[in-house]
Amino acid sequence: MTDLLRSIIQDAWPFWLISLIASLITITIIMLAAVGTMMLMVWLERRVVARMQDRLGPNRVGPAGLLQSIADGVKMFTKEDIVPRAADQWVHMLAPIVVVSPVVLIFAVVPWGRGVSPSDFGNGVLFVLAISSISAIGLMMAGWSSSNKFAMLGAMRAVAQLISYEIPAVLALLSAVIVSGSMQLARMPELQGGWPLVGTTLGGPDLGLGWFVFTPVGLVGFVIFFIAILAEGERTPFDIPEADSEIVAGHTTEYSGMKFALFYIGQYVLNFVLSMVATVVFLGGWQGPLLAQLAIGNLAPLGGLLSLVYMLIKVWGLFFVMIWLRGALPRLRVDQLMDFAWKLLLPIALINLFSAALWVTINLWGSSPAWTIKVIIPVVSIDLLGWLETASPIVRQITALIVTAALNIAAIRWVLAINRRTEDEEPEEAMLDVLEQRVA
Amino acid sequence: MPTSQELQINIGPQHPSTHGVFRMTVTVDGETVVRLDPVFGYLHRNHEQLAEVSTYIQSMPYTDRLDYFNSMASNYGLALAVEKLAEIEVPQRANYIRALMNELTRILNHATAIGFLLNDMGAWQTALAFSMREREKILDLFEMASGARMMCNYFRFGGIWRDLPPEFVPQLKQLMVGLPSFFDEFDKLLRENEILRARSINIGILPKELAAAYSVTGPVLRASGIAYDIRKAEPYGIYGELDFDVPIGSVGDVYDRYLVRIEEMRQSYRMIQQIIERLPDTIGGHINPKMADIGKQKTLRPPVGDVYARIESPKGELGFYLVSDGSERPYRYKVRAPSFLNLTPLGDMCRGHRIADVVVILGSIDIVMGEVDR
Amino acid sequence: MSIEFDQGKAYTVDRGAPKARNGQGMLAGMGVVFKHFRDAMTKKLDNPSEISGVFTVQYPEERYKLPEAARNFPILLYEDASGQELCTSCFQCERICPPQVIHITQAKDPVSGKAVPAIAEFLIEYDACMSCGLCAEVCPFDAIKMDHEYELSTDVHGGLTIDRAGLMRPISYYEQLAPSFWAEVKDGALKKLQGAIKRRSGLVGIAPQMVEVLKKREPSIQESGVGSQNTAIQNPEPRTEPIELRTQNPEPPSPPTPLPVGEERRSRGEGIAATTEAATPVPTAPASSITDTTAPATAPAIPAPSGDARAEKAAKLVAIRAANAKKNETPEGTP
Numbered sequence A: 001m002t003d004l005l006r007s008i009i010q011d012a013w014p015f016w017l018i019s020l021i022a023s024l025i026t027i028t029i030i031m032l033a034a035v036g037t038m039m040l041m042v043w044l045e046r047r048v049v050a051r052m053q054d055r056l057g058p059n060r061v062g063p064a065g066l067l068q069s070i071a072d073g074v075k076m077f078t079k080e081d082i083v084p085r086a087a088d089q090w091v092h093m094l095a096p097i098v099v100v101s102p103v104v105l106i107f108a109v110v111p112w113g114r115g116v117s118p119s120d121f122g123n124g125v126l127f128v129l130a131i132s133s134i135s136a137i138g139l140m141m142a143g144w145s146s147s148n149k150f151a152m153l154g155a156m157r158a159v160a161q162l163i164s165y166e167i168p169a170v171l172a173l174l175s176a177v178i179v180s181g182s183m184q185l186a187r188m189p190e191l192q193g194g195w196p197l198v199g200t201t202l203g204g205p206d207l208g209l210g211w212f213v214f215t216p217v218g219l220v221g222f223v224i225f226f227i228a229i230l231a232e233g234e235r236t237p238f239d240i241p242e243a244d245s246e247i248v249a250g251h252t253t254e255y256s257g258m259k260f261a262l263f264y265i266g267q268y269v270l271n272f273v274l275s276m277v278a279t280v281v282f283l284g285g286w287q288g289p290l291l292a293q294l295a296i297g298n299l300a301p302l303g304g305l306l307s308l309v310y311m312l313i314k315v316w317g318l319f320f321v322m323i324w325l326r327g328a329l330p331r332l333r334v335d336q337l338m339d340f341a342w343k344l345l346l347p348i349a350l351i352n353l354f355s356a357a358l359w360v361t362i363n364l365w366g367s368s369p370a371w372t373i374k375v376i377i378p379v380v381s382i383d384l385l386g387w388l389e390t391a392s393p394i395v396r397q398i399t400a401l402i403v404t405a406a407l408n409i410a411a412i413r414w415v416l417a418i419n420r421r422t423e424d425e426e427p428e429e430a431m432l433d434v435l436e437q438r439v440a
Numbered sequence B: 001m002p003t004s005q006e007l008q009i010n011i012g013p014q015h016p017s018t019h020g021v022f023r024m025t026v027t028v029d030g031e032t033v034v035r036l037d038p039v040f041g042y043l044h045r046n047h048e049q050l051a052e053v054s055t056y057i058q059s060m061p062y063t064d065r066l067d068y069f070n071s072m073a074s075n076y077g078l079a080l081a082v083e084k085l086a087e088i089e090v091p092q093r094a095n096y097i098r099a100l101m102n103e104l105t106r107i108l109n110h111a112t113a114i115g116f117l118l119n120d121m122g123a124w125q126t127a128l129a130f131s132m133r134e135r136e137k138i139l140d141l142f143e144m145a146s147g148a149r150m151m152c153n154y155f156r157f158g159g160i161w162r163d164l165p166p167e168f169v170p171q172l173k174q175l176m177v178g179l180p181s182f183f184d185e186f187d188k189l190l191r192e193n194e195i196l197r198a199r200s201i202n203i204g205i206l207p208k209e210l211a212a213a214y215s216v217t218g219p220v221l222r223a224s225g226i227a228y229d230i231r232k233a234e235p236y237g238i239y240g241e242l243d244f245d246v247p248i249g250s251v252g253d254v255y256d257r258y259l260v261r262i263e264e265m266r267q268s269y270r271m272i273q274q275i276i277e278r279l280p281d282t283i284g285g286h287i288n289p290k291m292a293d294i295g296k297q298k299t300l301r302p303p304v305g306d307v308y309a310r311i312e313s314p315k316g317e318l319g320f321y322l323v324s325d326g327s328e329r330p331y332r333y334k335v336r337a338p339s340f341l342n343l344t345p346l347g348d349m350c351r352g353h354r355i356a357d358v359v360v361i362l363g364s365i366d367i368v369m370g371e372v373d374r
Numbered sequence C: 001m002s003i004e005f006d007q008g009k010a011y012t013v014d015r016g017a018p019k020a021r022n023g024q025g026m027l028a029g030m031g032v033v034f035k036h037f038r039d040a041m042t043k044k045l046d047n048p049s050e051i052s053g054v055f056t057v058q059y060p061e062e063r064y065k066l067p068e069a070a071r072n073f074p075i076l077l078y079e080d081a082s083g084q085e086l087c088t089s090c091f092q093c094e095r096i097c098p099p100q101v102i103h104i105t106q107a108k109d110p111v112s113g114k115a116v117p118a119i120a121e122f123l124i125e126y127d128a129c130m131s132c133g134l135c136a137e138v139c140p141f142d143a144i145k146m147d148h149e150y151e152l153s154t155d156v157h158g159g160l161t162i163d164r165a166g167l168m169r170p171i172s173y174y175e176q177l178a179p180s181f182w183a184e185v186k187d188g189a190l191k192k193l194q195g196a197i198k199r200r201s202g203l204v205g206i207a208p209q210m211v212e213v214l215k216k217r218e219p220s221i222q223e224s225g226v227g228s229q230n231t232a233i234q235n236p237e238p239r240t241e242p243i244e245l246r247t248q249n250p251e252p253p254s255p256p257t258p259l260p261v262g263e264e265r266r267s268r269g270e271g272i273a274a275t276t277e278a279a280t281p282v283p284t285a286p287a288s289s290i291t292d293t294t295a296p297a298t299a300p301a302i303p304a305p306s307g308d309a310r311a312e313k314a315a316k317l318v319a320i321r322a323a324n325a326k327k328n329e330t331p332e333g334t335p
Helices: A002-009 A015-052 A068-078 A089-106 A124-145 A149-180 A216-232 A257-282 A297-328 A334-364 A393-418 A427-439 B047-052 B056-064 B071-086 B092-121 B126-146 B168-190 B194-200 B208-213 B219-223 B254-281 B294-298 B338-343 B346-350 B355-365 B369-373 C024-042 C092-096 C134-138 C171-177 C179-198 C208-217 C244-248 C308-329
Strands: B007-011 B023-029 B032-039 B246-248 B305-313 B316-324 B332-336 C002-005 C008-012 C074-078 C102-108 C115-125 C144-146 C168-170
Touching: A002 A015, A015 A068, A015 A089, A015 A257, A015 A297, A015 C024, A068 A257, A089 A124, A089 A257, A124 A149, A124 A257, A149 A216, A149 A257, A149 A334, A216 A257, A216 A297, A216 A334, A216 A393, A257 A297, A297 C024, A334 A393, B007 B355, B023 B355, B032 B346, B032 B355, B047 B056, B047 B332, B056 B071, B056 B294, B056 C134, B071 B092, B071 B305, B071 B316, B092 B126, B092 B168, B092 B194, B092 B254, B092 B355, B126 B168, B168 B254, B168 C024, B194 B254, B194 B355, B194 C024, B208 B219, B219 B246, B219 B254, B219 B316, B246 B254, B254 B355, B294 C134, B316 B338, B338 B355, B338 B369, B346 B355, C074 C171, C092 C102, C092 C134, C134 C144, C168 C171, C168 C208, C171 C179
Parallel strands: B246 C008, C074 C168
Antiparallel strands: B007 B023, B023 B032, B305 B316, B316 B332, C002 C008, C074 C144, C102 C115
């Protein structure tokens, strides 16, 4: 944006001014995009869930009900803002802001298309993970300041859910970082061109389909990351915080009007932005067929547009899957949720990390002394891995594929086996417990 | 060693998941329920006392509002009781149509009960929307026959209000075509769903002995393992002539109750097929000719005495105890409501579980506050 | 475990081996939901044998045709040509009504003062009526029947206590709603009506909608004997019913005209007509009073009772109220 403005204004104004204006324009665009996206998301969700239930969604306000979100927004705006007298006024007011702002901040580092990234850090992944954790503080503030024991309970549960699902998310992203070798989010799609499974190793026309998700490491990482962002964004089946299962509305009990709407907005925008991160890292971001061919010469703007289209299709596709899950599945209980994160996702994520390391090692074996370990069987004195040093890239890639696939499948089966529920197979013992408690 | 203090919280009476105005005072230790006391009476409408000042036929529309989901079944209970008391015979055709309405009500009730159970578990109304769709089709049939969708007021003493209109059976047959795929789809959506299993297996176990001790009836009793169905134990109407099985559970948890209800729907479907086959050959008209005139219905003076008649309503045993003093108004009219009695073991079922399970267990008992409070 | 009965058995339900553990159950469920999504995007469910497709009926553009037996609220019938009401004021419906919402006043012959088989006033409180249909069932003269009209919402507080003028419908209206029901009872009802007509004279027992028509036909008919306007004459007891409410509602809700032949309403079995102009031609006044709460928007096709006597009563009422207000102001120092 700075460059664009500079080329228009041509040094007529000082640099800092151009830079400032450029930043302001970018920020405005991002905020508009965030809110506009949120309205579209709410509309899409209501219509799609309705169709899944054999009914139409809202279709009266505006064409096909598109203005329904505006009607809801007007409703939220015009409601009285009630703050309980015993509540901590400042914290109560700041909590929604603390929940929503980090979410919008993440928009700054995610690339929307080829070359379209508002602000290109060197460590975008770290930024995303760190900033998204700040929302948890906002949740806690909301629960605490309401001075309502149920809000506090709800907030504590929500925070527990958020922080326990961050760890598998981090590990999944780390596996992608290890494979791509950089934390820069804008760089990751560039590394995902080529063919499925083998990437760019084979040469030939660039199909733009060498997405990370088509490799064993990436597939497991994607699934883990997707489940983790479902939990981060409090979507079904992890929507305990927003459900009316327990007492009222959890941490948002004492909020009304626009503050409540802010929580709502924050949740949807967080889902969108985390889907964008998932797309960029695992699904190839703006990569797709025909893109490499369009990247040269006069067709570059068209290529940029196409990359934007691909990105949006993928992100909205992920959101559609989130809606689909919402329509189909009941929700997990809180303790089952935590079990799932710590006992199932975390071990698989750790082993996936190890797989990622193996992948990189096999691909780079022998390329430098740092990447070589001689494995010699003592008596027979055979160099076990020497053949790998001189193998061609494609052979290495295939070896890596096989090894990581085997390791991941074994890991998943093992973790599922050790998690098998014992109660399911021994109902009589559970019944005896019930009878004992009754007598006691 | 720090100890935790027990906390008493109140769920209801306004609550999205309590199936009506119902309140539970729950004492929790952490997340675990230690004690649960149901509090109800918010929907008490003096049904029994109203019946004492009305004639028997005037109480019939009020029974619609008892269990407002299954108004046909509640009507059947009163009709059966008065017919037993006054010794009125019901012709065969009327009995067949009554059984048809009863079984359609059963399908309707179980489908929506499962839908609401899923809703309580958080499935955001998908299963409920599917059940409501089938329920709408059945309600269209009810409207065709009796004139109203929910408050049917269809039964009279000695038969039913009017015979079925000619377009009823073709539309019923169309519905029958679609029902098996509905059951299968429901099953596929729910039976093997891991999250549903995790939320319902071994939750809310009601052991056999306790179920019998608490006088629990209906699908809840059968899910606990006791094979008792009034349609088999004390057949009324033409249930003695129909072929059907009685599904029972083994453990008595929420999952069993859900499974028993699905199987009962299939058995009802089987019964309706048999009724459709035999309906054209039934004789006797839609009402006992002696009682065909509404004047006879409203001046009915049963002989002095008392009677207890019961039917297998979709929620359990619906019983009517009538005491007549020879006049046209009952001396005492008591309703044995299945939801009321099925609710009493709620505290025992919930002890040791978490708060999120309480709502699920309540949903699995399938209560309707109109019956509980009368 | 299985117990055998005479016709059937008791069997234990199969809880299913825990085989679908690793997500297949959830995926199967998601498949079902996706199938519904796909069907709902492409077709409408218009047949009870289908189980997927859009099930929504977009009211008010699409409406159902209600079956004959459908009962919403009661109406009274009068014979089309002569305007004679079928009701003979036998009080059977008032007696059997479980919530006791029917209030009948029998008409008296204007000359002799004796009771005649006709009604002076007939009130039904629609807001308390249970729609049980017992009144229609018990009526020996087939005068009160159940209507199908359900769009009766109003924001006038007393607007749902309907009086005789609001309740009267011609027989042709009912015949069109429920042809086979009327065909069953038609002969008997008309024969009984002849018997009742013999005992009525003048305008007693004439539906309010038909009074003007009859007066034009036979100008010799007496003014007295018309129903709701001269209740003070025929009904000496002080009335506790809030007649005053009707003066607040300047025009009574006009009964809908009989629906023209070929009106576009379809039942679900034949598919739903999604036409936008399928709105009922003449909704009752309260339903159309959204924009104008004081007067119904549609002009009644049937003449309403004349306004002179009404205006007189209104003036009398104002005078009485002014006098009461003065009386209440004067006493002071009252505890």
